[in-house]
Amino acid sequence: TIRFSRNRSLETKFYQVIVIKILCDICFSDKDYENAIKYYSEAVDLNPSNAIYYSNRSLAYLRTECYGYALADATKALEIDKNYIKGYYRRATSNMALGKFKAALKDYETVVRVRPNDKDAKMKYQECNKIVKQKAFERAIASDEIKKSVVDSLDIENMTIEDDYVGPKLEDGTITLTFMKEMMDWFKDQKKLHRKCAYQILVQVKDVLSKLPSLVEITLKETEKITICGDTHGQYYDLLNIFKLNGLPSETNPYLFNGDFVDRGSFSLEVILTLFGFKLLYPENFHLLRGNHETDNMNQMYGFEGEVKAKYTAQMFQLFSEVFQWLPLAQCMNNKVLVMHGGLFSEDGVTLDDLRKIERNRQPPDSGRLIFQMQHESKSGVSCQFGPDVTERFLEQNKLDFIVRSHEVKAEGYEVTHSGKCITVFSAPNYCDQMGNKGAYIHLRGSDLKPEFHQFTAVPHPNVKPMAYANTLMQLGMM
Numbered sequence: 391t392i393r394f395s396r397n398r399s400l401e402t403k404f405y406q407v408i409v410i411k412i413l414c415d416i417c418f419s420d421k422d423y424e425n426a427i428k429y430y431s432e433a434v435d436l437n438p439s440n441a442i443y444y445s446n447r448s449l450a451y452l453r454t455e456c457y458g459y460a461l462a463d464a465t466k467a468l469e470i471d472k473n474y475i476k477g478y479y480r481r482a483t484s485n486m487a488l489g490k491f492k493a494a495l496k497d498y499e500t501v502v503r504v505r506p507n508d509k510d511a512k513m514k515y516q517e518c519n520k521i522v523k524q525k526a527f528e529r530a531i532a533s534d535e536i537k538k539s540v541v542d543s544l545d546i547e548n549m550t551i552e553d554d555y556v557g558p559k560l561e562d563g564t565i566t567l568t569f570m571k572e573m574m575d576w577f578k579d580q581k582k583l584h585r586k587c588a589y590q591i592l593v594q595v596k597d598v599l600s601k602l603p604s605l606v607e608i609t610l611k612e613t614e615k616i617t618i619c620g621d622t623h624g625q626y627y628d629l630l631n632i633f634k635l636n637g638l639p640s641e642t643n644p645y646l647f648n649g650d651f652v653d654r655g656s657f658s659l660e661v662i663l664t665l666f667g668f669k670l671l672y673p674e675n676f677h678l679l680r681g682n683h684e685t686d687n688m689n690q691m692y693g694f695e696g697e698v699k700a701k702y703t704a705q706m707f708q709l710f711s712e713v714f715q716w717l718p719l720a721q722c723m724n725n726k727v728l729v730m731h732g733g734l735f736s737e738d739g740v741t742l743d744d745l746r747k748i749e750r751n752r753q754p755p756d757s758g759r760l761i762f763q764m765q766h767e768s769k770s771g772v773s774c775q776f777g778p779d780v781t782e783r784f785l786e787q788n789k790l791d792f793i794v795r796s797h798e799v800k801a802e803g804y805e806v807t808h809s810g811k812c813i814t815v816f817s818a819p820n821y822c823d824q825m826g827n828k829g830a831y832i833h834l835r836g837s838d839l840k841p842e843f844h845q846f847t848a849v850p851h852p853n854v855k856p857m858a859y860a861n862t863l864m865q866l867g868m869m
């Protein structure tokens with residue numbers, strides 16, 4: 391750690407700026423975005439009127455998926471220098487990631503106006519315009535009629551499985567452990583599950599999930615232990631590795647996966663079908679919570695929709711979307727430990743009863759509602775963090791010991807903050823093939839409810855890059 395003196399002469403200030411600039415470059419080439427953010431903040435502190443520092447810190451925030459902060463910095467850069475083109479790109483990227491497509495379009499428009507011969511800018515403008523139009527179209531239909539379930543238009547019974555299909559099949563329409571093992575091996579060899587089986591899983595899991603409350607409450611007995619995993623993001627081979635290290639799910643080896651199963655990683659279908667399969671096999675001992683990536687906007691941008699369309703059909707994606715809306719939002723263990731994907735809320739005074747009452751069968755609204763905050767822990771999309779005071783008050787009011795959340799990549803796979811009262815767990819090691827982070831999972835025992843951390847590193851996967859199915863805007867390196 392380098393400490394910078396606050397007592398600055400012009401000369402030391404000059405050298406400090408150079409040192410910080412070098413440190414920032416090193417951090418960026420090491421993909422150490424957390425430290426890059428720290429040093430850019432020093433640079434902003436030294437020279438608050440330089441648009442480049444804000445713009446670069448915005449990029450670092452984009453890389454760590456703190457889109458609200460990225461948006462604020464890009465906006466600040468443009469306030470300082472309204473001709474700074476990169477600022478428009480970064481603000482557009484932030485807005486896209488936050489699902490604010492119209493705002494993003496405005497910035498692409500500006501770039502195209504300023505640089506009429508820039509082909510790349512033109513393409514991004516057109517891509518974004520397409521999304522805005524599509525969204526408007528979807529809204530128009532949605533308000534016309536109550537959306538019918540895809541399930542009603544399926545005739546699964548009469549789907550035939552061709553004779554040349556030698557992959558796993560459900561036994562009399564039921565998931566068995568044998569089926570699960572065969573399916574995991576089948577996926578491992580990059581083979582496709584028959585669409586009939588995929589539909590059977592989806593229809594059955596929708597039924598199971600829709601009967602669960604928004605806040606799932608379970609009790610671990612003295613002798614029982616549960617494993618809590620964070621984001622898996624389509625990293626199927628790392629999921630298999632978790633099962634190898636920690637044992638397959640079973641009635642005596644329960645799991646809780648805390649959201650963000652899909653997107654980014656290009657084996658999202660394999661991950662989600664495996665998780666849904668185990669949910670059906672052990673409904674009481676295998677738990678799934680909704681993350682911010684179990685939503686239409688995210689799936690459209692970050693690959694899951696593209697992946698389902700490439701491997702199956704648009705109709706199957708519609709069914710996934712329906713199923714995702716029924717995933718519970720939070721889980722409480724022994725009335726003491728609360729798990730949810732994003733973390734706590736911007737408003738004070740939220741009670742467990744408020745969580746129980748959330749009607750979750752919907753896409754998250756743009757802002758202001760608990761369901762959205764649970765997934766983004768955001769103050770109007772800007773905050774990445776909630777403070778220890780928020781955690782303290784929430785725990786006290788609800789008589790809880792600590793909370794477990796996920797959602798943010800951590801170098802060690804987990805992080806303990808707020809004096810042990812807020813724990814982050816992330817289970818996608820070497821996230822997106824480039825973050826170099828460890829993955830982790832937590833053991834929680836009924837006897838003492840003390841979190842016990844286990845770390846692991848990434849395993850190799852077949853040569854399909856992350857984001858292979860993502861929206862072209864995301865693939866083009868629009869950052």
Ligand SMILES: [Mn+2]
Pocket residue numbers: 621650681682683731796797798
């Ligand atoms: Mn997330």
